[in-house]
Amino acid sequence: MSAFHFLRALSQINKTTPKSSLLLRSRRIRHAAYASMAYTAGRSRLWSRALLRRLQRRSRLRYFSSQRTRAVIAPRRLKAVRPRSGEPSRAEALRRLVPGGAGMDYCSLLDETAHYIQCLSSQVQLMQKVVGSISS
Amino acid sequence: MSSRRSRSRQSSSSRITDEQINDLVSKLQALLPEAGIRSNERVSAASVLQDTCNYIRSLHQEANDLSERLSELLATTDASSAQAAIIRSLLM
Numbered sequence: 001m002s003a004f005h006f007l008r009a010l011s012q013i014n015k016t017t018p019k020s021s022l023l024l025r026s027r028r029i030r031h032a033a034y035a036s037m038a039y040t041a042g043r044s045r046l047w048s049r050a051l052l053r054r055l056q057r058r059s060r061l062r063y064f065s066s067q068r069t070r071a072v073i074a075p076r077r078l079k080a081v082r083p084r085s086g087e088p089s090r091a092e093a094l095r096r097l098v099p100g101g102a103g104m105d106y107c108s109l110l111d112e113t114a115h116y117i118q119c120l121s122s123q124v125q126l127m128q129k130v131v132g133s134i135s136s
Numbered sequence: 137m138s139s140r141r142s143r144s145r146q147s148s149s150s151r152i153t154d155e156q157i158n159d160l161v162s163k164l165q166a167l168l169p170e171a172g173i174r175s176n177e178r179v180s181a182a183s184v185l186q187d188t189c190n191y192i193r194s195l196h197q198e199a200n201d202l203s204e205r206l207s208e209l210l211a212t213t214d215a216s217s218a219q220a221a222i223i224r225s226l227l228m
Contacts, residue, residue, distance in 0.1 A: 007222060010206070014218075019211045026207035033199055090185035097192045107152050110160035113188060117167050120195045127202040133221040134209045 002040035002119075003126055006032060010130070031055065037123045038099075046108060047116045050100025157181070164188055 009032035017025040035055050041048035081095045081102050091109065095101035098113050158181075165171060165184045168191055210218065 010210070011219070014210050022204075022207050022211060025210065026204045029206050029210075030200060030203035033203060088182040088185055090182055090189060093189045094185055094192075097189055097196075107156065107160060110157070110164060113192075114160070114163050114167055117164075117188070117192065117195070120192070120199070124195055124198050124202065127199065127206065130222055131202060131205050131209065133224065134206075134213055134218045136221070 002036045002123065005036035005039055006123075006126060007130075009036060031058070033123055033127060037119050041115070041119055045112060045115055046104060047099045047101075047112045048119075050103075054099060161185075 010029065013025060013028045013032060017028060034051060038048040038051040038055065043049055043052075081092055083089070083092055084106070087106050091106060094109060094113060095104070098104075098109065098116050101109055101112070104112060161181045161184050165179065165187075168184070168187050170187075
């Protein structure tokens with residue numbers, strides 16, 4: 001399912017981005033990768049909802065982009081993650097890595113992380129397949 | 137959504153058992169790349185979380201690298217042959 005979404009985005013990117021803009025195309029491809037991943041997972045997961053929100057915010061900024069707003073898109077503004085009592089210290093780091101992690105309780109964080117990892121690794125495998133098939 | 141809400145309400149009064157947490161942690165451990173090698177070891181939750189963080193970071197990095205690679209390939213490959221190759225690889 002995510003394959004179709006991602007490939008369609010790739011085709012669109014290829015048509016609309018000038019061949020010379022390597023960096024812009026690479027950013028759009030990365031955006032498409034995370035978008036198709038989140039879109040496929042849908043609204044059933046906390047991480048995918050958070051990721052979709054984040055991506056929609058970014059693409060809206062890009063649409064109305066001026067020189068000033070461009071600087072806002074690049075650094076990721078993370079919601080403040082504070083240490084919580086009763087959790088291993090590494091939970092903090094995990095909250096920063098999983099979309100929407102800052103607002104999750106520990107149990108949900110573990111559960112969402114498992115699903116996030118599965119989807120992320122599938123997306124990476126898909127991209128490897130695409131690279132493999134184009135470059136051969 | 138309602139089941140998730142009631143679960144988080146309960147967790148504030150620590151009704152989430154250690155057993156539930158351990159189950160979730162071992163589920164995570166099973167997803168890590170070295171799961172087959174380490175399945176018999178008793179590892180701490182802290183080290184599973186550490187390995188999980190490292191794994192997620194490496195996946196993010198790989199996604200970045202593959203995006204760059206794809207960007208280069210799309211610039212240099214003829215569109216129709218690229219599409220044919222992709223479709224072929226996904227269907228076979």
